[in-house]
Amino acid sequence: MDTLYSKSIKVRFIIQNFGKEYVQEVTKFHKDLWSIDDIEVVIKECSKVYIEFEANDERATLLVENVFQEDGEAFILFPGQSKMLFELDNNYSMLIPGSYIVKLTLNNGKYYSMFEIVPRHINDIQLKNLRDFVNTQISNLSYNMGSKLHRSNSSVVNDYMSILKQYNEFHSLLKYNLSSIMKNPYFTLDRNYIKSGKHQRIDRKVEYLNSKGNKNDEYSYKKVKDFRNKQNIIIKSIATKMLISISDIEEKLTYAYEQNKIEEVAVRKESEFKKSNIEKVKGVSFDTKEIEKRIKSYDQTCLSLGSVKKRRDDLKYIMRVLKGAKTTLASFIKSTYIKEVPTIHNINYKSVRMEDNRYKSILKIYNKIYLSKEKKSISYKPSELLYEYFVFLVVVKVFKDIGMSLSNCDFKDISECNFLDKIPKGCLARFINGEKEVRVWYEKEVLSMPSESLETGNGFYTHAPNRLPDIRVDYLENNSLKDSIIIESKYRRYSYLWSDLYNTNTMIQIKNYKTTIKYIFDNNRKPIYPIKKIIVVYPGQEDIDRVISKEWGDYTFLQLKPDESGEIYGFKDLENMLISKLI
Incomplete structure (x- = not known):
């Protein structure tokens, strides 16, 4: 079956545009992407778009992702769920002009359809020229360099597992260096002008202050430690970014864990049903081929149940690691010397040079864990x-x-x-x-x-x-x-x-x-x-x-x-x- 037409499956796009609401529906799915000869759903950039998914089979899933993986988000829907694709005031939405894949998983088969987002007011070539002009004036301005990709649960787990395994590998070194910096951070000496009866240190500004002030007020200066330097600003920014990233991971893994529990219950029920079927066949029939066929189906279900359980254990392991990670980073950010240091965004961490070896080590760890992942998160602005x-x-x-x-x-x-x-x-x-x-x-x-x-x-x-x-x-x-x-x-x-x-x-x-x-x-x-x-x-x-x-x-x-x-x-x-x- 190359094309799937099914009344038991409904994929609807509810589009609200300037006070009007209309619905577009995907009516057919194809066995492969190359079989798609026309795109049923075409949406202009507009105020709000919801996608709804309904299916009689509770195990069916619907994956929506951009054809070009680095241009927008991806997400998964289960039967009965809906998702808002875009809201006008959200500058980092997935509803960016382009073609999107809708992948349906049903009865162990995969079927595909597509929908397209077209730009308002200008055509695709003009939009490309607009992006090119903006980028020639300020490099990469047309992209959201800090946006995140949201993928399906399994890919979320695998991706974050790789991040956290690396974090686990470097955890001791990271914790040691952060603790060392908390006690003795890098500092510069700055002059602080104070009122003093003794002329211990005098420069032109002290002479000026003494000449302008009261006779009883005599100034001098002393050198004080300043922790608000570039080294500490960058390290605190890195620690803050890591903490935010880990909190983001925690939120997604909690959702993945709940979905995994639902999946485990469904697979367990299927396993019990197939096991009872085997017993029934054994009791009424001597057809060995039928028995072998049902046993094989049961074994495959058991393997699926085993993989679901393993993923559950992986999620538990990650969540335990998260607690230690968040505690270490939060303690550093709130520490006595670092808490008053400002943070910055949008910095090219690869081009940063650190003078202190402890700071170099943390920057190296950050680059290894996160920068390779961030390359995948580029998406266009609306x-x-x-x-x-x-x-x-x-x-x-x-x-x-x-x-x-x-x-x-x-x-x-x-x-x-x-x-x-x-x-x-x-x-x-x-x-x-x-x-x-x-x-x-x-x-x-x-x-x-x-x-x-x-x-x-x-x-x-x-x-x-x-x-x-x-x-x-x-x-x-x-x-x-x-x-x-x-x-x-x-x-x-x-x-x-x-x-x-x-x-x-x-x-x-x-x-x-x-x-x-x-x-x-x-x-x-x-x-x-x-x-x-x-x-x-x-x-x-x-x-x-x-x-x-x-x-x-x-x-x-x-x-x-x-x-x-x-x-x-x-x-x-x-x-x-x-x-x-x-x-």
Whole structure:
């Protein structure tokens, strides 16, 4: 049987998109992947998708995984279970454009089907060009470098068994080095200026403090141990990452253990049933072939029961190891000298150099246990988030292309990284050309009080709830603000952004930006309204949106996206609008 049509099996996709709900169903499965001639279920990137699995056979399983193993999650469903594939605010979801395999295990046979996720607003080639552009500006930005793969229970057990066996192998050495660091961590000596009646140690700052202070207050300095150095930051980050990883393992293994118990009960019942069948045949028939056939089937079931029991024992062993691992790492993180040390994320551990041998040893252990596994966890970001990054990087490209020099700033630092997987909020790209300066901000929050703006030197404030524009471009001359432009990235259709009949949410938002954001220079000058123009960019849809650019007073709606040739559609229009403020 090359194709399976069964009314006793139901695989349904319940899709909720902008308040509407509809269902798509897989009606046939194939004996192998190459027999699949058409894809029944095609889903656009949307708000919520649930997959439901029903089967009369309780031992049936449904595995969903991406065709390309390094591009998304994988998970297993049992009869009666459902799973939400994607929620809009989850930036690390599995619902990334691509083809997904649905593998059905039924009556010891395996059958296959596929469903496809297609990008909204742009086609596959344009999405590839968008990812390529983002990666050329900041290496690997289109990937989720810290995301995890969720596989079936058996592969989870096998994968984590290999991790924990290695951990067990290095446990003594890791525990010894962490204990040693807890007692005597690596430190640097920093100067601490104190009030003292004795001039034990004097430098220029001490002389300055003594000249400015009261006559009774005499300063000196002493050198104090500083544990907040790079070595301790990295080691604490590693320990924290290991602890989080082990907690993640614990959660998945608990689920695997419960599923294993269910499977053991089912196999045990099957074994008892087959054993009783053998006794019945022996009692009424002398057909030796029939008896041998049933005995062989019974033996196979016993082997299955044995493997299930072995897996249960493996799970128990892992859980015992976890307790010691978590205790060691938690004690280190909370220790006296280390607890105040900050942690960092997204660091290339292979390129780190340690001065202390104890630290080198821990880094080596971490690389052996975890880095080989992390290579498998790469997945793409959702198209909506990538489009937002794309717009910011296109704006930066505009000022690069006209020859403005990028000065020291956040963006210059992150663009030189090879391990960054996101653009942080408040990121600044700063360009200077003589007396003129341009500041491009990514998700820079506008403060709510003028006093806060003066204290922080921000200058911008608003009383409205919309305080986080996607991109803000500030134009300065001789260090004084002249104008500002806000650019909003909207991964939506044009019809959702603009209406001649009513105010859309987008229109309310951008009007708030234009009419409520103020800039205060100092207490002696009246605040100004700095936002002179707002540009709403969107990718459009080739079969629906015909509007390339629409002007409405100080508001502009502009299509911006990579086309199939690799060029950026709408780039020249955006460039002209941004450069006009420099003239």
